[in-house]
Amino acid sequence: MVEGLLLDIDGVMVTSWEALPGAVDALRRLAGLGIPRMFLTNTTSLSRGEIADRLTAAGFDVAASEILTAAKLTAEYLMAHYPGRRTWVLNQGEISSDMEGVHLVGPDEDPEVVVLGGAGEVFTQAALSRVLELMLRGVPVISMHRSMTWSTDAGLRIDTGVYLEGLEKAAGRKIRAVGKPSPLGFRTAVEMMGVDPTAVLMVGDDMHSDVLGAQASALQGALVRTGKFRPEMLHRLQRDEFGPVPDHVIDSVADLPALVEKLNA
Numbered sequence: 468m469v470e471g472l473l474l475d476i477d478g479v480m481v482t483s484w485e486a487l488p489g490a491v492d493a494l495r496r497l498a499g500l501g502i503p504r505m506f507l508t509n510t511t512s513l514s515r516g517e518i519a520d521r522l523t524a525a526g527f528d529v530a531a532s533e534i535l536t537a538a539k540l541t542a543e544y545l546m547a548h549y550p551g552r553r554t555w556v557l558n559q560g561e562i563s564s565d566m567e568g569v570h571l572v573g574p575d576e577d578p579e580v581v582v583l584g585g586a587g588e589v590f591t592q593a594a595l596s597r598v599l600e601l602m603l604r605g606v607p608v609i610s611m612h613r614s615m616t617w618s619t620d621a622g623l624r625i626d627t628g629v630y631l632e633g634l635e636k637a638a639g640r641k642i643r644a645v646g647k648p649s650p651l652g653f654r655t656a657v658e659m660m661g662v663d664p665t666a667v668l669m670v671g672d673d674m675h676s677d678v679l680g681a682q683a684s685a686l687q688g689a690l691v692r693t694g695k696f697r698p699e700m701l702h703r704l705q706r707d708e709f710g711p712v713p714d715h716v717i718d719s720v721a722d723l724p725a726l727v728e729k730l731n732a
């Protein structure tokens with residue numbers, strides 16, 4: 468039974484902000500079924516309003532209030548746990564306006580909290596060494612997400628999760644990640660929909676962050692064969708008979724209405 472839908476955006480609905488084939492129509496059909504939905508993205512630079520604008524330009528009918536970004540979740544986490552603290556955000560690109568209300572400082576302004584956003588050229592040896600130094604001093608480090616890769620037109624790019632593993636090993640301390648696949652993001656979205664988590668279907672192209680992460684938080688998962696999907700990764704998982712596998716695999720979001728109708732029949 469599917470009583471709520473949680474959708475990843477990049478690689479599922481769009482790539483480079485162009486709608487994937489059949490995606491606009493599928494979202495329209497799903498809206499017609501009257502099932503509550505939210506969009507959960509690990510995007511770190513664009514705000515909810517900017518994402519809604521881009522999706523609208525791509526042909527979708529999506530409101531900013533339906534979108535949860537890793538930056539928004541991180542801002543809420545900081546307000547709850549470190550209100551008013553001097554926060555250094557290391558992020559490729561602009562700092563999202565979803566972070567509004569957070570007291571931002573630079574790396575040399577005695578930060579009390581460090582936030583890691585999306586990886587990119589700003590993740591230099593010097594910047595990451597500064598993060599490690601602060602971490603060793605006991606300054607809490609929060610990450611907007613733990614994604615290992617993201618997909619671009621030119622292929623996969625390594626993301627923040629790759630650096631987290633190394634920083635954690637070097638410092639002997641854990642970094643808390645807020646976005647997918649952390650249970651925090653899934654829980655917040657499910658609460659906003661007011662649906663039991665077991666009746667929520669998460670749809671994504673990232674096998675670990677989206678699908679297995681959701682399943683570990685008691686949601687159902689559906690993997691799409693678009694975006695960053697790589698068949699070898701699924702095959703490797705399926706060969707391990709004891710490990711978790713996606714509940715459902717569909718060719719693309721265009722097949723989602725049929726899957727939801729089948730599960731609800």
Ligand SMILES: [Mg+2]
Pocket residue numbers: 475476477478479671672673694
């Ligand atoms: Mg994605």
